[in-house]
Structure formats: C-alpha cells, structure tokens
Amino acid sequence: MERVLGTGYTVTNVARMHGGAQKVIYKIDCSNGFSCVLYVWDLTMNYFQEEIANEASGERSYGGSLFEQNNKYLTQRGIRTPALYHLNRDRDRYPFDYALVEYVEGPKAEAYFEHADRRVQNTVFQRLGDMLARMHADERQVHGELDQCGLDTRACHLRQLENAKVQLAYAAQHMDSMRANQSKLLDKLVELESRIEPRRRYGFIHGELGPDHVLVNDKLEPYLIDIEGAAFFDIEHEHSFLEFRFGDYYRYLKNDTLDPNRMLFYRYHHHLSLVSGGLKLLHRGFPDQQFAKDLAEGHARSALRFMEG
Known part of the structure; x- marks a missing residue:
C-alpha cells in the first residue's frame, strides 16, 4: 500500500469480503481514512480451478491480465467500473496476480x-x-x-x-x-x-x-x-x-x-x-x-x- 499510494497510507484493518467464487477479495482500511479493495487471483482458492486449467485459448475468464485490459477498455468508453490503482503480475513473491482497486461505497x-x-x-x-x-x-x-x-x-x-x-x-x-x-x-x-x-x-x-x-x-x-x-x-x-x-x-x-x-x-x-x-x-x-x-x-x-x- 505504501509503495503504491504513499507513506501516508498505513493499513489499519483488512477484512475478507464475501461473495466471489473465482477470486479472493479484501477491503483494506488506512489510518488516513482511505479504503480500497485487494483482489487476489489465487487459483488454489478458486472453486472452478479445474475448469480454468482446461480452458482453451480464447475462452479465458480469469486472471489479472483480463481484468486489466477490460478495466482500461470500459473506463476509456465511460462505462463505470472501479478504478485500478495497481496490478502485480510479477509472481516473484507470491504465485498469483493481485490488484489494488477502488472501493465503491454502496450496496449491490x-x-x-x-x-x-x-x-x-x-x-x-x-x-x-x-x-x-x-x-x-x-x-x-x-x-x-x-x-x-x-x-x-x-x-x-x-x-x-x-x-x-x-x-x-x-x-x-x-x-x-x-x-x-x-x-x-x-x-x-x-x-x-x-x-x-x-x-x-x-x-x-x-x-x-x-x-x-x-x-x-x-x-x-x-x-x-x-x-x-x-x-x-x-x-x-x-x-x-x-x-x-x-x-x-x-x-x-x-x-x-x-x-x-x-x-x-x-x-x-x-x-x-x-x-x-x-x-x-x-x-x-x-x-x-x-x-x-x-x-x-x-x-x-x-x-x-x-x-x-
């Protein structure tokens, strides 16, 4: 958080958000009142990992790269979707993609x-x-x-x-x-x-x-x-x-x-x-x-x- 957003963004709370069957989602709160969301595309936590492993090229619907390209495409065309602050696809420290994304305050x-x-x-x-x-x-x-x-x-x-x-x-x-x-x-x-x-x-x-x-x-x-x-x-x-x-x-x-x-x-x-x-x-x-x-x-x-x- 501090590397991406700055030294004023000290994490005070991380809470798992319920819902997704294909990625793990956390809400992150900071000491300065800022909140955002962490997306984790950890295949071991995906309920459809067997299907994803067998997907043919052109039938993918999972992963940070797809999220990034669709987020950019929609945003450029004025279709609202939470802003992408940072995407890490290096997999040097963790074996999965993860992203920091805008927290939209409000219900579904x-x-x-x-x-x-x-x-x-x-x-x-x-x-x-x-x-x-x-x-x-x-x-x-x-x-x-x-x-x-x-x-x-x-x-x-x-x-x-x-x-x-x-x-x-x-x-x-x-x-x-x-x-x-x-x-x-x-x-x-x-x-x-x-x-x-x-x-x-x-x-x-x-x-x-x-x-x-x-x-x-x-x-x-x-x-x-x-x-x-x-x-x-x-x-x-x-x-x-x-x-x-x-x-x-x-x-x-x-x-x-x-x-x-x-x-x-x-x-x-x-x-x-x-x-x-x-x-x-x-x-x-x-x-x-x-x-x-x-x-x-x-x-x-x-x-x-x-x-x-």
Whole structure:
C-alpha cells in the first residue's frame, strides 16, 4: 500500500469480503481514512480451478491480465467500473496476480429491488440500462476477448453449444432428474441451436451480469464489477441472463432488437450451465451450501420446463 499510494497510507484493518467464487477479495482500511479493495487471483482458492486449467485459448475468464485490459477498455468508453490503482503480475513473491482497486461505497443493485422510493429505483435502473445499451452498441464484426478477437472463426454460439453439452453431462452424473431426461435435454439443445441464423455483428458484453455484479454509489451511479469475462459476443447471451436475474426490473434494461432464437438458445444454455455450476459449488465446499443447492435445483426445474414447449 505504501509503495503504491504513499507513506501516508498505513493499513489499519483488512477484512475478507464475501461473495466471489473465482477470486479472493479484501477491503483494506488506512489510518488516513482511505479504503480500497485487494483482489487476489489465487487459483488454489478458486472453486472452478479445474475448469480454468482446461480452458482453451480464447475462452479465458480469469486472471489479472483480463481484468486489466477490460478495466482500461470500459473506463476509456465511460462505462463505470472501479478504478485500478495497481496490478502485480510479477509472481516473484507470491504465485498469483493481485490488484489494488477502488472501493465503491454502496450496496449491490439487488438492494434496490425492494427500495421504498420508486424515483430512486427508476434512477438506478435507468442509468444501468443506459450504460449497458452504450456498452452493447460498441460492435465488431468478430467475436472474442479484446486480445483474442477473430482468432476463433466459429459462430460464437457454438462455443456455448459445446459448453452446454459438457455441463449437462456433469449435471446428469449428480442429479436424478437431469440423468433421467438427459437425451431429451440434449435434443432440445440441438433443436434450439438449429434455429440460429449466421451473423457478423457482436457487441461488448460483461458475460455474467447479475444484480450482484453491479455496485451503486451514494450518487446512485452503477459500477460493473467482476469484469474478467467481458468480450465481444452475441448480446443475446447477456440479455437472456439479465432477463431472469433482474426479473421485473429487466424492463429498464431490455432491447427491442434482439433475435428471439438466440434469446431462447442462450437462456437454455444458462440454465444448464447454472445447474452444473451450483452442483460444483456444492461439491467443492462453497461456504453457502444452501445457495449452491437452490441454484442447481432451481435451474434444473427451468431447464426441464423447456421440454414442455
């Protein structure tokens, strides 16, 4: 802290912040009243380290370098995300990347779902909707991460098709309802993919934007966090996730130009992926076991409902 910010920044308290499944986060308080956040990308503390180890190039969503490039890109375009003060990728003293990042004083966006003042709600979610519209309108004719754009020449949704097959196989190993319906669930996945027409237009998306990945400061300004997975992709991937994560408040974020076939395909992919994700958190000792169980069971029910229509 003193090397990066100066001798007046003497640490008085360090507290682990709850949440992240992929990086460890601490709040640091200093004697001069300043606070910031420490991000630690320690793979041994990541609940998805096995998946990260097997990631192909162009499918990365973890690490300090991704955070740095996405932080710079978003900030330059006026998309609010906590400022990066310092990133250390030397790994000379510790075997992981770590960063000092701006501490945004305020709750996550989900706190405003139940806010008593409708005008405050409108302000928060309209501002978030405007910010996402600007971000998604930043388009390229190739998809991928900022430093990998165009390297994968497949249609981008085919990455999610293959991922959905892997996640379904995992879920079928550990959940009776998924195992009993595995072939039908796979048939539905193939059917939904077959409806998608070719495209050469991709917007910049966050990649996993729930209300828990948005902080709101005291001026009611939203900030995007956990931005490592941001990339150019079908914006329907983002909107199909926003739709069920924000519920009634998705009306502030919706886009009337979306492809309905892509929306259905990605929605189904998210359900399959989150069944598997919840089970992995359950099996790998995630502290909130009830959350992990509810995540897996809730999205299993949603995936199975796709077979009814």
